Amino acid sequence: xxxxxxxxxxxxxxxxxxxxxxxxxxxxxxxxxxxxxxxxxxxxxxxxxxxxxxxxxxxxxxxxxxxxxxxxxxxxxxxxxxxxxxxxxxxxxxxxxxxxxxxxxxxxxxxxxxxxxxxxxxxxxxxxxxxxxxxxxxxxxxxxxxxxxxxxxxxxxxxxxxxxxxxxxxxxxxxxxxxxxxxxxxxxxxxxxxxxxxxxxxxxxxxxxxxxxxxxxxxxxxxxxxxxxxxxxxxxxxxxxxxxxxxxxxxxxxxxxxxxxxxxxxxxxxxxxxxxxxxxxxxxxxxxxxxxxxxxxxxxxxxxxxxxxxxxxxxxxxxxxxxxxxxxxxxxxxxxx
Amino acid sequence: xxxxxxxxxxxxxxxxxxxxxxxxxxxxxxxxxxxxxxxxxxxxxxxxxxxxxxxxxxxxxxxxxxxxxxxxxxxxxxxxxxxxxxxxxxxxxxxxxxxxxxxxxxxxxxxxxxxxxxxxxxxxxxxxxxxxxxxxxxxxxxxxxxxxxxxxxxxxxxxxxxxxxxxxxxxxxxxxxxxxxxxxxxxxxxxxxxxxxxxxxxxxxxxxxxxxxxxxxxxxxxxxxxxxxxxxxxxxxxxxxxxxxxxxxxxxxxxxxxxxxxxxxxxxxxxxxxxxxxxxxxxxxxxxxxxxxxxxxxxxxxxxxxxxxxxxxxxxxxxxxxxxxxxxxxxxxxxxxxxxxxxxxxxxxxxxxxxxxxxxxxxxxxxxxxxxxxxxxxxxxxxxxxxxxxxxxxxxxxxxxxxxxxxxxxxxxxxxxxxxxxxxxxxxxxxxxxxxxxxxxxxxxxxxxxxxxxxxxxxxxxxxxxxxxxxxxxxxxxxxxxxxxxxxxxxxxxxxxxxxxxxxxxxxxxxxxxxxxxxxxxxxxxxxxxxxxxxxxxxx
Numbered sequence: 001x002x003x004x005x006x007x008x009x010x011x012x013x014x015x016x017x018x019x020x021x022x023x024x025x026x027x028x029x030x031x032x033x034x035x036x037x038x039x040x041x042x043x044x045x046x047x048x049x050x051x052x053x054x055x056x057x058x059x060x061x062x063x064x065x066x067x068x069x070x071x072x073x074x075x076x077x078x079x080x081x082x083x084x085x086x087x088x089x090x091x092x093x094x095x096x097x098x099x100x101x102x103x104x105x106x107x108x109x110x111x112x113x114x115x116x117x118x119x120x121x122x123x124x125x126x127x128x129x130x131x132x133x134x135x136x137x138x139x140x141x142x143x144x145x146x147x148x149x150x151x152x153x154x155x156x157x158x159x160x161x162x163x164x165x166x167x168x169x170x171x172x173x174x175x176x177x178x179x180x181x182x183x184x185x186x187x188x189x190x191x192x193x194x195x196x197x198x199x200x201x202x203x204x205x206x207x208x209x210x211x212x213x214x215x216x217x218x219x220x221x222x223x224x225x226x227x228x229x230x231x232x233x234x235x236x237x238x239x240x241x242x243x244x245x246x247x248x249x250x251x252x253x254x255x256x257x258x259x260x261x262x263x264x265x266x267x268x269x270x271x272x273x274x275x276x277x278x279x280x281x282x283x284x285x286x287x288x289x290x291x292x293x294x295x296x297x298x299x300x301x302x303x304x305x306x307x308x309x310x311x312x313x314x315x316x317x318x319x320x321x322x323x324x325x326x327x328x329x330x331x332x333x334x335x336x337x
Numbered sequence: 338x339x340x341x342x343x344x345x346x347x348x349x350x351x352x353x354x355x356x357x358x359x360x361x362x363x364x365x366x367x368x369x370x371x372x373x374x375x376x377x378x379x380x381x382x383x384x385x386x387x388x389x390x391x392x393x394x395x396x397x398x399x400x401x402x403x404x405x406x407x408x409x410x411x412x413x414x415x416x417x418x419x420x421x422x423x424x425x426x427x428x429x430x431x432x433x434x435x436x437x438x439x440x441x442x443x444x445x446x447x448x449x450x451x452x453x454x455x456x457x458x459x460x461x462x463x464x465x466x467x468x469x470x471x472x473x474x475x476x477x478x479x480x481x482x483x484x485x486x487x488x489x490x491x492x493x494x495x496x497x498x499x500x501x502x503x504x505x506x507x508x509x510x511x512x513x514x515x516x517x518x519x520x521x522x523x524x525x526x527x528x529x530x531x532x533x534x535x536x537x538x539x540x541x542x543x544x545x546x547x548x549x550x551x552x553x554x555x556x557x558x559x560x561x562x563x564x565x566x567x568x569x570x571x572x573x574x575x576x577x578x579x580x581x582x583x584x585x586x587x588x589x590x591x592x593x594x595x596x597x598x599x600x601x602x603x604x605x606x607x608x609x610x611x612x613x614x615x616x617x618x619x620x621x622x623x624x625x626x627x628x629x630x631x632x633x634x635x636x637x638x639x640x641x642x643x644x645x646x647x648x649x650x651x652x653x654x655x656x657x658x659x660x661x662x663x664x665x666x667x668x669x670x671x672x673x674x675x676x677x678x679x680x681x682x683x684x685x686x687x688x689x690x691x692x693x694x695x696x697x698x699x700x701x702x703x704x705x706x707x708x709x710x711x712x713x714x715x716x717x718x719x720x721x722x723x724x725x726x727x728x729x730x731x732x733x734x735x736x737x738x739x740x741x742x743x744x745x746x747x748x749x750x751x752x753x754x755x756x757x758x759x760x761x762x763x764x765x766x767x768x769x770x771x772x773x774x775x776x777x778x779x780x781x782x783x784x785x786x787x788x789x790x791x792x793x794x795x796x797x798x799x800x801x802x803x804x805x806x807x808x809x810x811x812x813x814x815x816x817x818x819x820x821x822x823x824x825x826x827x828x829x830x831x832x833x834x835x836x837x838x839x840x841x842x843x844x845x846x847x848x849x850x851x852x853x854x855x856x857x858x859x860x861x862x863x864x865x866x867x868x869x870x871x872x873x874x875x876x877x
Binding site for chain 2: 005049052053054056057058059060061062063064065066067068069070071072074075076077078081082084096100102103105106107108109111115116118124128192193194195197198199200201202203269270271273274277278280281282283284288289290291292293294295296297299300301303304305306307308311312314315318319321322323324325327
């Protein structure tokens with residue numbers, strides 16, 4: 001049901017883009033208002049969420065340690081998976097953010113008869129990594145539309161992406177990979193009963209939306225001729241805060257635009273904020289040095305305690321009977337240091 | 338017990354997780370906290386009730402209390418707010434939870450456990466949830482949801498295995514603990530947590546043993562250690578001016594097989610002439626407060642530093658215990674420090690400065706002993722453990738909340754000749770929980786414990802069948818209390834022991850009499866056992 005609703009929601013957006021792109025008034029709104037509104041929401045919302053997290057204190061030092069601690073000098077510590085210095089934390093975070101270290105550990109538990117077997121399972125890691133990296137590449141490639149002259153590194157990325165020089169226009173690897181990875185992530189949600197069980201509207205919505213964007217983009221590049229120069233002019237004018245309508249408006253382009261704007265506006269209110277959140281996770285971004293260095297809790301409230309004096313008063317007779325020294329009465333027992 | 342009692346059927350989850358209905362039945366729930374315990378601790382809503390009652394006698398404004406409590410914690414814990422926001426429901430955590438693997442109950446997937454509270458967070462604390470409600474994954478907070486929280490937050494041992502695999506490090510232990518805090522606000526606690534907390538608070542230890550009883554237990558153990566060795570072994574209590582305060586979980590002096598570990602400590606300290614004391618006031622290292630709320634954790638933990646200060650010791654040594662070490666390692670200094678009245682720990686025998694405990698000034702016994710062995714300060718006869726074929730269970734908290742992995746292995750390899758690791762996905766940071774931690778180790782909850790302990794037991798079975806392992810060692814009091822039952826059910830023939838029990842067996846003490854039995858009173862292996870048995874295969 002969640003999947004169906006979210007598919008319908010994305011189809012509605014597609015329709016809105018198509019319809020809007022086909023009428024003059026719609027084109028006006030889609031050209032002059034929607035992109036700025038969406039981008040403003042993205043920027044403000046993203047910053048607000050990040051600041052909200054950043055301003056919330058980290059009262060306790062709770063890294064998840066995934067290897068040997070640094071303790072005795074002759075025991076080799078797992079300096080990345082159980083970092084003891086800030087530098088090592090940076091490496092751990094880089095591994096997490098760039099290579100999805102934790103997901104790489106993933107394994108699959110299977111019950112066969114009375115035996116539980118654990119086997120390696122890197123598909124999710126591979127799918128997620130492929131999706132995120134190809135998406136990044138695609139976003140960076142789009143800079144060619146917003147910057148003139150096109151920076152050399154954007155050209156370089158493009159050449160890398162079309163390395164195999166197949167077809168005309170040349171095939172981007174990232175287009176294939178992003179579609180494949182999204183399809184895998186979506187199919188996985190449908191086919192794995194456990195994942196299907198926990199999937200919400202928002203989980204499918206994000207995937208359908210991204211698929212919609214990728215498909216409309218691919219259609220424009222390889223299948224339906226659009227006026228790329230007009231689009232570039234439009235993009236440049238957007239970036240210059242002086243928007244001109246695209247010369248040869250194509251409803252497909254507006255569909256792509258609407259979906260991208262929807263993603264941008266939706267981003268700060270959704271789970272997609274994991275992009276910013278992953279940097280702030282206290283189980284990953286703290287060094288395991290809580291016995292070496294005191295971690296300060298800004299709201300460390302006092303608590304009621306049961307003091308030694310109260311305890312001694314309550315059990316005085318029993319302490320005396322058992323010959324346990326009382327406070328101040330144990331001079332004879334004390335060792336001198 | 339019969340083999341047919343528990344059938345684990347991996348069945349595809351059905352229905353909608355947002356339906357909060359839970360069926361409470363014996364074997365898969367914990368009883369409610371007795372009112373006297375809540376009253377003693379000054380906690381809200383003490384009353385007589387049970388989870389099976391239809392009316393839980395919640396306070397009239399319970400909903401307001403819970404939502405205000407959530408708000409407060411969202412503003413105080415970045416972990417809580419972040420973990421509520423960033424989960425993408427990728428499902429990597431799902432089959433990492435021993436309770437999910439053992440029950441096949443989909444709400445035991447860590448992601449689903451968190452969603453139980455996350456759905457309420459969305460509904461009341463996010464814009465999209467307030468507007469779109471269930472479409473945005475939101476859920477109304479009803480009494481049924483509270484009952485569901487009670488069931489599932491007390492069906493998590495806070496072992497953090499899921500957190501190892503989560504791409505954002507979402508820590509279910511954090512969510513469960515905060516969920517239990519919220520339940521505490523309206524008096525929905527379990528007795529197996531609250532009675533120990535009340536006991537620890539009053540007497541100093543979780544069984545409520547009063548000081549004279551504590552002394553009897555310690556003296557009894559000292560007598561037994563003396564008898565085994567022929568030496569005069571003592572364990573001083575509340576002795577001011579000692580160099581070191583030793584804190585252990587109270588089960589060590591009141592339960593088996595913990596007791597043999599206590600004998601091991603005593604013998605070790607005697608042999609190296611350690612200037613130390615234990616305390617009757619701070620006679621519990623295990624922190625049951627950490628199973629209910631950060632506040633109770635702090636109230637109980639405070640005793641350790643207070644007592645160290647009163648006794649005037651230089652530093653603190655801690656025994657074998659799991660959740661205890663999570664608190665000592667990650668919370669104590671922050672909550673109750675700074676320990677500026679103590680000194681940076683230095684081993685009086687080897688002179689090693691424990692740099693890693695420079696601020697907290699508390700050292701783990703395995704760090705301490707590994708250092709002794711490394712410097713050749715102990716004479717060890719590994720042959721005295723030849724009747725044991727040993728494997729090592731990484732206790733969750735020292736593994737994932739600390740990283741104490743090699744020290745116990747180093748010790749074991751120096752005190753025993755036969756040592757075999759369990760499969761790599763079930764040890765170290767990927768270790769499987771005993772299924773009874775975080776206050777769930779009570780007998781009314783036995784079915785869930787056995788189910789939750791199944792993945793651990795399965796790995797033990799593997800090394801038993803492959804290498805003939807007959808002893809599972811560990812460094813956690815809850816492990817020692819609950820794994821014997823678990824193994825008796827799933828892997829009969831494997832015993833449970835502590836690392837320092839084996840140290841005590843192997844330790845050759847100055848002036849001791851010849852040993853014919855181990856600390857359990859069982860006959861030592863004759864030479865031929867090893868010769869005819871396997872070679873010294875060891876996987877360090």
